[in-house]
Amino acid sequence: MESEPWKYEELSDVIEAMCTSKAEEFRLLGYEYVTGKDIWECVSSKYAKEGQPPLYKLVNDIYSLKATTYMNYLMLAAYRGIT
Incomplete structure (x- = not known):
């Protein structure tokens, strides 16, 4: 059974919430200026060559x-x- 490719638009709110959560974790560790957008840019940068990864x-x-x-x-x- 093959899964359908996910659509970023459908999950953008959920992905944004995950990135924001990770940014909050980094702020607790002392990295005060990290945002959810920064986390997304970091994580998604490695997908430029690979293409869209599985969810x-x-x-x-x-x-x-x-x-x-x-x-x-x-x-x-x-x-x-x-940057």
């Missing part, structure tokens, strides 16, 4: 994102001039 992978990537991974993403983005 379970997206959820796992958001909730398992580590602060060090996020900081590495910011540093690389700064070097590339993205």
Whole structure:
């Protein structure tokens, strides 16, 4: 049984809530200026080459994102001039 590809538009509120929750977690760890949008940009940046991941992978990537991974993403983005 194959699952249908999910549509970002249908789940955007749920995904936004997950990213906001992760940003709140980072703020509790002392990263004061992290937003849900920042989390989404970090997580979704690795899908540029792969394309849209399965929903379970997206959820796992958001909730398992580590602060060090996020900081590495910011540093690389700064070097590339993205942010």
